[in-house]
Amino acid sequence: MKTLIIGQGLAGTILAFKLLQKGYSITVIDDNNQQKASLKAGGMVNPIVFRRMTKSWLIDGLYPDFLQTTHELEKFLGHQFFYPTPIQRILGAGEELFWTRKYTENGLEKYIDPRISHTPISPYIESPYGYGTVHNGGWYDIQSLVSSFRQYLETNGLLIHKNIDISKDLKTDSNEVRFNNQTYQKVILCQGSFSSNQQPFNQIKYKHTKGEILTINSPVFNHKEIITKNLFILPIHNQKYKVGSTYAWEYTDTNITNEAKNEIIKKLKKIGRFPYSIINQEAGIRPTTHDRRPVIGFLKNQPNIGILNGLGSKGLLLAPWSANQLIQKMENNNFQIHPEVDVERYYKGK
Numbered sequence: 285m286k287t288l289i290i291g292q293g294l295a296g297t298i299l300a301f302k303l304l305q306k307g308y309s310i311t312v313i314d315d316n317n318q319q320k321a322s323l324k325a326g327g328m329v330n331p332i333v334f335r336r337m338t339k340s341w342l343i344d345g346l347y348p349d350f351l352q353t354t355h356e357l358e359k360f361l362g363h364q365f366f367y368p369t370p371i372q373r374i375l376g377a378g379e380e381l382f383w384t385r386k387y388t389e390n391g392l393e394k395y396i397d398p399r400i401s402h403t404p405i406s407p408y409i410e411s412p413y414g415y416g417t418v419h420n421g422g423w424y425d426i427q428s429l430v431s432s433f434r435q436y437l438e439t440n441g442l443l444i445h446k447n448i449d450i451s452k453d454l455k456t457d458s459n460e461v462r463f464n465n466q467t468y469q470k471v472i473l474c475q476g477s478f479s480s481n482q483q484p485f486n487q488i489k490y491k492h493t494k495g496e497i498l499t500i501n502s503p504v505f506n507h508k509e510i511i512t513k514n515l516f517i518l519p520i521h522n523q524k525y526k527v528g529s530t531y532a533w534e535y536t537d538t539n540i541t542n543e544a545k546n547e548i549i550k551k552l553k554k555i556g557r558f559p560y561s562i563i564n565q566e567a568g569i570r571p572t573t574h575d576r577r578p579v580i581g582f583l584k585n586q587p588n589i590g591i592l593n594g595l596g597s598k599g600l601l602l603a604p605w606s607a608n609q610l611i612q613k614m615e616n617n618n619f620q621i622h623p624e625v626d627v628e629r630y631y632k633g634k
């Protein structure tokens with residue numbers, strides 16, 4: 285099946301890879317001049333929602349897809365992207381009991397250690413009430429994934445650099461989609477936060493969130509695990525750490541702000557005292573729906589046009605499973621996409 289993919293962030297990358305694996309003929313269109321959330325992401329993989337101490341949504345199902353796809357991508361592109369790293373969660377007053385109780389109540393055996401550690405995490409980090417450890421988390425070098433895959437697409441003539449106007453540049457009828465004198469059986473929109481209120485998916489309710497993140501350098505800190513407490517300190521390479529990230533539901537642009545920078549510095553000061561220099565600040569827009577679930581599928585009245593979007597703040601864990609849902613629907617129209625992510629939820633009764 286000849287498939288056109290619009291957008292090469294995380295969603296477009298994972299989908300394109302999976303379709304190639306299955307032998308599909310694909311073309312990807314991407315405008316590299318626009319911001320990509322995927323190039324701004326911290327890259328934290330965390331199977332737990334700390335506020336409620338629950339598993340991330342559907343994690344038992346998502347995690348195997350995430351691991352397998354990561355492994356296959358690493359092999360295909362000859363590059364390591366995922367660095368499994370324990371996550372150390374600094375506990376607040378009274379949280380110790382909560383941690384151990386939720387371990388059993390919420391079936392977290394696969395993901396957290398029930399024991400609380402009271403030995404200092406680091407000479408530079410305050411943890412008066414101890415900390416708990418999460419397994420199966422880590423750092424994902426999403427920027428390298430997107431750029432390596434882009435290079436692969438370019439080398440193989442599968443990428444078109446263009447900002448496409450979907451309503452004008454695509455011609456669709458019931459059997460096919462035409463673009464640039466080529467015909468495709470399917471076009472899949474993976475446009476991240478650029479798809480707000482656009483035809484043909486104008487019923488989807490988005491609630492995108494702006495996020496900002498710092499990269500710091502600290503030869504002194506020298507910590508190998510991820511630390512979280514109202515923010516994350518994520519070790520990447522060469523004594524550098526990603527620190528963040530902020531959430532803003534109201535925003536007017538995608539620029540970095542002093543407000544976000546100060547917020548991160550303030551939170552960092554509350555838990556850690558070590559010398560560092562800020563080497564980068566970045567901002568991006570997380571593509572998020574009103575119910576914080578991905579949006580996947582094809583419209584009943586326009587079955588050639590599909591969507592894979594709304595990956596939100598846990599895009600890395602969600603993307604492989606979400607792409608699999610879409611592909612199963614492509615291959616078998618009777619396949620029932622998980623109702624919580626099916627685009628049909630926005631079109632019921634319409």
Ligand SMILES: Cc1cc2nc3c(=O)[nH]c(=O)nc-3n(C[C@H](O)[C@H](O)[C@H](O)COP(=O)(O)OP(=O)(O)OC[C@H]3O[C@@H](n4cnc5c(N)ncnc54)[C@H](O)[C@@H]3O)c2cc1C
Binds near residue numbers: 290477478529566596
């Ligand atoms: C600050 C920040 C921190 C984050 N941290 C994490 C994290 O730690 N862990 C995690 O799992 N997730 C994190 N995320 C979320 C993650 O980045 C997103 O879920 C994911 O990257 C979304 O990917 P996407 O492909 O849907 O969108 P994008 O990466 O935005 O890609 C969309 C692409 O579509 C292209 N496009 C759109 N319209 C057109 C058009 N008309 N023509 C051509 N091209 C078009 C754009 O140019 C872009 O390249 C974070 C996000 C931010 C902003």
